[in-house]
Amino acid sequence: MDKKCIAELVPSGYSMKYVPCLGSRKGGGVALLYKSTISFRLLGSSTTANYTNLEHMDCVLNTGEMTVRLAVVYRPPLSKDNCSTSPDFLDQWSTFLAGYITHNNEIIIVGDLNFHVDVKNDRDAQ
Numbered sequence: 001m002d003k004k005c006i007a008e009l010v011p012s013g014y015s016m017k018y019v020p021c022l023g024s025r026k027g028g029g030v031a032l033l034y035k036s037t038i039s040f041r042l043l044g045s046s047t048t049a050n051y052t053n054l055e056h057m058d059c060v061l062n063t064g065e066m067t068v069r070l071a072v073v074y075r076p077p078l079s080k081d082n083c084s085t086s087p088d089f090l091d092q093w094s095t096f097l098a099g100y101i102t103h104n105n106e107i108i109i110v111g112d113l114n115f116h117v118d119v120k121n122d123r124d125a126q
Helices: 003-009 086-098
Strands: 014-019 030-035 039-045 055-062 067-074 106-112
Touching (some): 003 014, 014 055, 030 039, 030 067
Antiparallel strands (some): 014 030, 055 067
């Protein structure tokens, strides 16, 4: 996503941080749209961590009154190009979550893990 596209998407008074996906896959990546008065600090992302089944952005947001650690995560759906198995993802997800155990501030984790709990025979959702 180029700067011109970001400028068109972001309303006045807001900022956006975008972390593209790694590899040659189309789409993917994660983004965060936040009010410009909020202090944003990027701690880590898909470009700095070695997760093959998880794209993410790990950041700290500070309003002056409150500090929150925020993780934005995306697990691409299974496909012929992304044929990762559930155990691989679960191992990486456990490692990812372990990084938040000793953090003192509020923690919010948001995103799309592509678990389809409405599909009864989906092994990952079970």
